[in-house]
Amino acid sequence: MILRIDPRAAEPLYEQVVFAVKNAVAKGTAKAGDRLPSVRELARDLAINPNTVVRAYELLEREGVIVRRQGAGCFLTGHHSHLSTHERRKQLHDLLARAVTEAFHLGFQAADIEKVMAACLEEVSFPERKEHS
Template sequence: MWYHIDPASGTPIYRQLVEQVRQAVASGVLRAGDRLPSVRDLAVELAVNPNTVAKAYQELEREGVIETPRGRGTFVADRDPAVPEAERLRQFAEAADRLAADAYRLRIDSEQALAIFRERLAAAERRRSGE
């Protein structure tokens, strides 16, 4: 499973879903053409309101990450989303802020955090290249 919702998080559930789909696509866990669960199925599985999942899917569709051909389901888009560089950097900076806060809370020093990040980034690059 590529998603995990933390109801105790300060981040809204729909935002958690959006970020997790983006991350799964970026890391190659989800690939172009992969089918996502229906709004109803995912809402039942996560025990959340279907409107929450629908809101996340709508945002991802606006960004070009997913596509929803009428009556066929929801799929990872076949094309790379045309997200402007400034927006990509903003999204990455937000994710970095959350990771930095987690590192501080868990008492992980910057050298350890950077080593873990480099390791994870290399693994994601290997997955994307199909190794």
């Protein structure tokens, strides 16, 4: 798994690492069971402080994206959020409502937004779902 961060971005490094991992999963370039780089390895590769990686992994574990097995390393769980359906729907709405408001202030129309949104959805490999027929 290759992760990239931008040390010059305003976003904290640990958040960038968290998102990079989540993104790799969503894009399908990493999947359940895959082992993440060790803390020291990733810190060296990204040229950042090991503590920053530790913090990112802690967050990922708390969200259920990875599990840390003592001595063996960190592994992707393939699980999704363990929150209640209600809470998940609320977060989804907040997430999208915020994105829409920001897009509005960037000067886009609903049609522009839907088009780009569709493109973004294409890039994600959603888990298969039982279909009728």
